[in-house]
Amino acid sequence: MLDETTHVPAPPSTLFDHGTRRAVIVTALAGLSSCILVSLLLMHIIFVALSPLCIRQSRAGGQDGERNFLRRQLGIFVVCLFLSDFIQSISGMIQIQGDGRD
Numbered sequence: 001m002l003d004e005t006t007h008v009p010a011p012p013s014t015l016f017d018h019g020t021r022r023a024v025i026v027t028a029l030a031g032l033s034s035c036i037l038v039s040l041l042l043m044h045i046i047f048v049a050l051s052p053l054c055i056r057q058s059r060a061g062g063q064d065g066e067r068n069f070l071r072r073q074l075g076i077f078v079v080c081l082f083l084s085d086f087i088q089s090i091s092g093m094i095q096i097q098g099d100g101r102d
Contacts, residue, residue: 024096031092038086045070045079 048066069075 028093028096031089031096034085034089035093038082038089041082042079042086045082 049070052067070079
């Protein structure tokens with residue numbers, strides 16, 4: 001039980017102070033921009049990978065080099081890095097949303 005001598009502090013009116021709020025905003029903007037840019041890169045990779053199926057091109061097309069790169073192990077590694085960065089940017093935005101509720 002609380003007696004009259006126990007002092008319970010009032011909850012703060014804001015969750016973050018001014019400096020922390022700026023850091024949270026910068027982190028959220030970095031996650032959002034990373035998510036947008038990586039999704040654009042992944043859409044380009046999907047377009048390059050699927051364009052031979054949809055569009056008939058001659059062998060002298062400009063995307064042959066990109067397709068050959070995506071078929072190699074290094075290309076697959078780069079695509080996996082893009083996917084992991086995309087997932088990390090989404091998790092960063094979810095974390096910011098969760099921190100704002102605390």
